Amino acid sequence: MKAVQVVAFGRAAEVVKLNEVPDVGSPGPDEVVVAVEAAPINNSDFMIIAGRYGYLPPLPATLGIEGVGRVVARGAQVKHLKEGDRTLVPTMHPTWTERVKFKASWQRPLPDNADVRQLSMVGVNPATAYLLLTDFVKVPRDGWVIQNGANSATARAVIAIAKSLGIKTVNVVRREEVVAEVKALGADVVLLDGPDLAKRVAKETGKAPIRLALDVVGGASTLNLMTCLAPHGVVVIYSGMSGQPFTGSPLSVIFNEVSVRGFWLGHWYKTATDDAMATMYGHLVPMVASGAISAPVVGSYGLEGFSEAIAKASAFKGKVIFTPN
Amino acid sequence: MKAVQVVAFGRAAEVVKLNEVPDVGSPGPDEVVVAVEAAPINNSDFMIIAGRYGYLPPLPATLGIEGVGRVVARGAQVKHLKEGDRTLVPTMHPTWTERVKFKASWQRPLPDNADVRQLSMVGVNPATAYLLLTDFVKVPRDGWVIQNGANSATARAVIAIAKSLGIKTVNVVRREEVVAEVKALGADVVLLDGPDLAKRVAKETGKAPIRLALDVVGGASTLNLMTCLAPHGVVVIYSGMSGQPFTGSPLSVIFNEVSVRGFWLGHWYKTATDDAMATMYGHLVPMVASGAISAPVVGSYGLEGFSEAIAKASAFKGKVIFTPN
Numbered sequence: 001m002k003a004v005q006v007v008a009f010g011r012a013a014e015v016v017k018l019n020e021v022p023d024v025g026s027p028g029p030d031e032v033v034v035a036v037e038a039a040p041i042n043n044s045d046f047m048i049i050a051g052r053y054g055y056l057p058p059l060p061a062t063l064g065i066e067g068v069g070r071v072v073a074r075g076a077q078v079k080h081l082k083e084g085d086r087t088l089v090p091t092m093h094p095t096w097t098e099r100v101k102f103k104a105s106w107q108r109p110l111p112d113n114a115d116v117r118q119l120s121m122v123g124v125n126p127a128t129a130y131l132l133l134t135d136f137v138k139v140p141r142d143g144w145v146i147q148n149g150a151n152s153a154t155a156r157a158v159i160a161i162a163k164s165l166g167i168k169t170v171n172v173v174r175r176e177e178v179v180a181e182v183k184a185l186g187a188d189v190v191l192l193d194g195p196d197l198a199k200r201v202a203k204e205t206g207k208a209p210i211r212l213a214l215d216v217v218g219g220a221s222t223l224n225l226m227t228c229l230a231p232h233g234v235v236v237i238y239s240g241m242s243g244q245p246f247t248g249s250p251l252s253v254i255f256n257e258v259s260v261r262g263f264w265l266g267h268w269y270k271t272a273t274d275d276a277m278a279t280m281y282g283h284l285v286p287m288v289a290s291g292a293i294s295a296p297v298v299g300s301y302g303l304e305g306f307s308e309a310i311a312k313a314s315a316f317k318g319k320v321i322f323t324p325n
Numbered sequence: 326m327k328a329v330q331v332v333a334f335g336r337a338a339e340v341v342k343l344n345e346v347p348d349v350g351s352p353g354p355d356e357v358v359v360a361v362e363a364a365p366i367n368n369s370d371f372m373i374i375a376g377r378y379g380y381l382p383p384l385p386a387t388l389g390i391e392g393v394g395r396v397v398a399r400g401a402q403v404k405h406l407k408e409g410d411r412t413l414v415p416t417m418h419p420t421w422t423e424r425v426k427f428k429a430s431w432q433r434p435l436p437d438n439a440d441v442r443q444l445s446m447v448g449v450n451p452a453t454a455y456l457l458l459t460d461f462v463k464v465p466r467d468g469w470v471i472q473n474g475a476n477s478a479t480a481r482a483v484i485a486i487a488k489s490l491g492i493k494t495v496n497v498v499r500r501e502e503v504v505a506e507v508k509a510l511g512a513d514v515v516l517l518d519g520p521d522l523a524k525r526v527a528k529e530t531g532k533a534p535i536r537l538a539l540d541v542v543g544g545a546s547t548l549n550l551m552t553c554l555a556p557h558g559v560v561v562i563y564s565g566m567s568g569q570p571f572t573g574s575p576l577s578v579i580f581n582e583v584s585v586r587g588f589w590l591g592h593w594y595k596t597a598t599d600d601a602m603a604t605m606y607g608h609l610v611p612m613v614a615s616g617a618i619s620a621p622v623v624g625s626y627g628l629e630g631f632s633e634a635i636a637k638a639s640a641f642k643g644k645v646i647f648t649p650n
Contacts (some may be wrong), residue, residue: 054580198330218575247572250543250565253587255379260585262578 002167003062004306004322005098009051012310017200019060021063024101030073032104034087035325038120038300039067041313043239050063054266057094066094066123068116069325078104086116088281091123091269096303098187098324107279114289117321121153126284126293128238128265129157129220133165135214135268136234136261141166143212144208146192146228149241150182151215153295158214159185160293164283168203170210172225174217187192195220198227212236219244224258230257238263295319328422329360329385329647331629334376337635341374343628344385349426354400357429359412360650363445363625364392364420366638368564379591382419389647391448392420393441410434411441413606416448416594421628423649427531432604442622442646451609451618453590454482454562458490460593461559461586462537466491471526471553473497473518474566475507478619478620478644483539484510485618489608492525495526495535498543520545522562523552529613537561544569547585556581563588620644 003021008014013041027033045063047053067089071081082089087107091093110119132154139145145162149155150171162169168188173179175192182190189204191197203208209230215222218322226235226248237246237260254260287293298318301309306322313320328346333339335614352358369386372378389613392414396406406412412432414420421603431603435444462586464470470487475496484507487494493513500517514529516522526535530548534555540547543565551560551573562585577583594598612618623643625632 043404054576220570223570237575237578239579245545245548246575246578247570248585250562250571250587251379253562253571253585254564254589255587255591257587257589257592259587260573260578262580262582262584263577264579264582266580267582 001098005060008062027075029077033073034069036069039064063093064095068120106274125154126157144210145212147214148172151178197224201228218242218246223247326421330385332385352400356401359394361394364389384640386417389420393445423473431599450479451482469535470537471495472539474505522549526553543567547571
């Protein structure tokens with residue numbers, strides 16, 4: 001079977017190849033074999049290709065870290081999936097290939113009438129958004145969270161998931177042009193970033209205490225978020241899109257006991273229980289199926305179209321999906 | 326009686342006065358009255374005078390946040406102190422005055438043969454150093470801690486206390502001239518700050534994992550410390566001497582799960598139990614009495630010399646002590 005692989009770390013045009021790889025073979029007693037229907041290109045794929053990610057696989061390595069497909073074979077002990085069922089592939093499992101094999105545990109059949117391309121993206125951006133909102137600070141209903149980079153894929157999911165949890169969002173963007181778009185997603189407040197952010201946030205929220213800030217940008221934007229936080233607030237950094245070191249206020253951390261933490265989905269999946277997985281996907285899958293969580297898709301490609309697919313995705317205008325079967 | 330007070334927030338030369346204030350009166354049943362022997366000028370006094378501190382007292386307010394004195398009267402229920410005993414004044418209790426009155430709980434008599442000026446400083450810098458080393462990360466014996474601003478008063482105490490706990494220190498300084506001085510304090514490693522710090526630290530420590538970094542500087546120095554930390558390391562910020570926002574590495578917090586926290590002694594004292602106080606002072610007082618913890622003193626003044634005392638202290642060449650009795 002075929003797989004899109006990285007054969008050395010470097011420039012995608014030179015190091016990504018479509019290779020013939022051994023078939024996955026028959027499932028073990030607790031395993032399923034799945035024919036991949038859809039698997040997106042994520043930022044982390046680009047970082048792995050470039051050799052600049054939190055973990056780097058031994059080479060050559062099949063790319064892709066999430067996806068969805070149909071069960072084509074199952075082991076005798078597998079109870080919750082049968083042949084023909086659509087299922088999620090475990091996140092961090094390589095998916096830019098025709099068939100994958102994995103141990104089925106928390107997986108359940110997915111709705112057949114949902115957009116399979118949207119479903120294929122539930123395990124990274126929406127999962128990150130869900131965990132950012134639920135794993136660090138217990139935000140009460142009608143409480144507030146603040147985030148920057150508010151038109152990114154994960155931030156869009158934050159807006160939708162926050163709404164589903166009864167949490168209000170302050171959304172910080174860097175360009176005036178995207179304000180209307182982010183408002184249309186259901187954002188409660190959308191503001192341009194800047195050093196006077198705290199003052200404008202206080203005005204928009206009626207000085208409501210905010211204890212959770214989600215930072216995808218870094219640089220001065222982290223400091224701006226931090227100054228909006230109430231005592232004991234937490235800034236959670238989950239990417240650094242600006243490429244700059246993040247900055248922070250000594251006064252906030254010393255006198256307001258604000259802290260800075262990081263979040264990487266890779267760490268979470270390594271230790272997550274089946275129950276935690278089931279709870280999370282139980283919340284997210286219906287939201288994706290209903291369209292409440294949605295990411296703009298700009299193209300779908302078979303594996304043989306990998307070169308064009310990667311070039312398209314690297315323009316960051318929207319998501320590109322592989323559809324191997 | 327007399328007290329050195331701040332009457333408005335602003336420039337010390339204009340807003341600090343020697344005022345006549347009412348005497349403290351007789352002790353309540355669980356209180357003692359103490360004649361102040363020694364009380365230092367701390368950085369926080371300057372910050373309070375300028376109106377830029379974590380808490381600001383109603384004005385006019387007697388200054389000073391720590392000190393030592395002799396019990397001159399005690400309430401009937403006070404068991405552990407008697408008249409004539411030397412005792413610590415509770416930290417954060419104003420001390421630039423002749424007599425203070427407070428509830429005696431964890432206090433015990435202090436050694437008579439110790440340097441009273443050094444004893445008067447145990448509650449702020451050595452206490453901060455002790456809590457920075459013990460309250461955030463459990464550093465094992467022979468484990469390492471890294472700190473910057475290593476020739477500051479608190480950092481000097483960190484070196485001594487770390488040694489008493491069997492912990493080794495990497496000490497980062499900004500000027501070559503102070504390297505020998507910090508080494509002479511018992512520092513295991515002393516290095517100049519810089520963006521390549523992590524590499525030089527790894528060489529000096531044999532790549533030992535470091536999970537605690539103490540930051541008094543801010544700016545780029547925080548980032549430099551952070552990049553020296555092992556997974557799950559904590560950067561504790563307890564001042565921002567550079568006046569710059571601190572900076573940090575998104576990669577460290579996301580992939581290495583390094584976090585940033587703040588420490589302010591004021592918060593700690595508000596919630597500390599008598600047991601925690603007794604344990605801490607039980608560790609620190611003998612170290613001060615023996616000279617293992619020591620801060621350079623550049624002058625002692627009666628309260629009437631307040632103007633000169635404050636001018637001298639504001640040169641930051643060493644500690645200045647009030648000796649009201």
